[in-house]
Amino acid sequence: MRCPGCGAAIQFDDPKKPGYIPREVFEKRLEEGKEILCQRCFRMKHYGKLEPVEFDWDFKNQLKSYLGGFDVVVWVIDIFDFEGTYREDIAEILKGKRVIYVINKIDLLPRAVTVKEIKEWVKKRIKTKNTDDIRIVSAEKNFGLTSLVKYLSRLTDKALVVGVTNVGKSSLLNKICTHENTISPFPGTTLGILKRKVKEANLYLYDTPGIMTSDRILDLLDPECQKRVLPREELSRKTFKPDNGRTIFMGGLCRFDIHFETEKNPIFLLFSSKEVTFHETRRERADELMRNRLGDLLIPPCSKTKFENFKWKRETFTLKEGEELAVAGLGWMSVRRGPFTVEVTVPDSVKLVVREALVNPKR
Structure with missing residues (x-):
């Protein structure tokens, strides 16, 4: 049996792997004739919560499989932990796509550091020529969010959102999107993603699970x-x-x-x-x-x-x-x-x- 939300084979052994559901929950829902979703998809559907996934080769392939349906990718990066959240392996996967770099948490920096300085610094680090695709925001302070939505709306009507864990991706999306979420399975993938409608805009953002890393003190x-x-x-x-x-x-x-x-x-x-x-x-x-x-x-x-x-x-x-x-x-x-x-x-x-x-x- 496969989960209808993400397509993963149902399994009872490893909560960290796709398709997991506690056996007793599976048996109860089967007996009651209710829809059987894996634990990840159940939490997505009912709580709007995306479980993080480990950034191994399997997930890299999953990410590649999502990209075919999108011309624009929103990559949320934490300015406080730039080295842990801007990752060369993700950049390599996103080559060929229009990437909008959303640099979050600028409220953590000393106030003397200007938006222009941050943009120029990030531009050098990611080696891009297009400064407009670097959007400086603070989800916590609502800074730059209106400008971000307007910019994305001019580019596309849908975009894929990626980022490692703890960059503030969920906080950002909760500020600019409605709370009506739907699971969007992609053919050939084993991880569903959340489709979210941006408030007062003809724009949908498809939220992917936070990517777990292993090279940060935080990890x-x-x-x-x-x-x-x-x-x-x-x-x-x-x-x-x-x-x-x-x-x-x-x-x-x-x-x-x-x-x-x-x-x-x-x-x-x-x-x-x-x-x-x-x-x-x-x-x-x-x-x-x-x-x-x-x-x-x-x-x-x-x-x-x-x-x-x-x-x-x-x-x-x-x-x-x-x-x-x-x-x-x-x-x-x-x-x-x-x-x-x-x-x-x-x-x-x-x-x-x-x-x-x-x-x-x-x-």
Whole structure:
């Protein structure tokens, strides 16, 4: 038997895979002669909730199968976690489509950073010539949403919406769409998507499941901790001017060991959620803190956690003024005075990226 919503074969074993339904629910609905939807499709139909899916090769093929019906794709990206939410593998799949890059959560950045600056920065990062296709928004503050709808309406009457988990895709769509949702199965696919009508516009947006990743600090946290540390207001930022050999923690899962040979101490800022601990200490004390204070003094994680629960890696970078070191799913270091060397310790899967500064170092 297959689910009529998404076409996946009904199965009772793995809630993370397509077609899952609890056996007792299946038997009850079968006995009552009611429609049998898999758990994912049931939640979509009755609650408008899309379950996230892992971004493996199977889902990449699923995404490709959706694209045939659309000329325009809306890709929602989190400006706070640009490195974790703008992904080269997704960009490769979307080649040949008109992609509208919706850069969300700009309310988290310092107010001195202008929309024009954000657009120019994103334009360089995604290597596009068309700045108009970069739409700067804040779903939380209703900024840029009217302009986004008008822009999309001029281009098409339907668009596919994609994005990884926690970028604010659902919040954005809830602001601009009605709450009447329908499941739209696509031939040959095993994942249904939600068809949503945009308010006061001849435009339908087809919402796909949030894509789960595995290279962000956020991915290593339980759902409650994710909810706690996801920033919902302007980012916390703190300036450091450390002596040689000092260690700075950004939470318990990211450690910076600082080295320099210049006369003047380096100066840098850390940007992250207000719930993330910034802590400076001596190098010799840092090892003890990592082994004994994860989830206690150093948050995230949000509860007492053993150092041995993670496989760790160390990477070394030389940073200069005007550069940032981004830690996917956590925040970034922004250099005001350099150069200096930083040895970064994070869980093995976490992506680290050196980039041109998003926040102007002269500010």
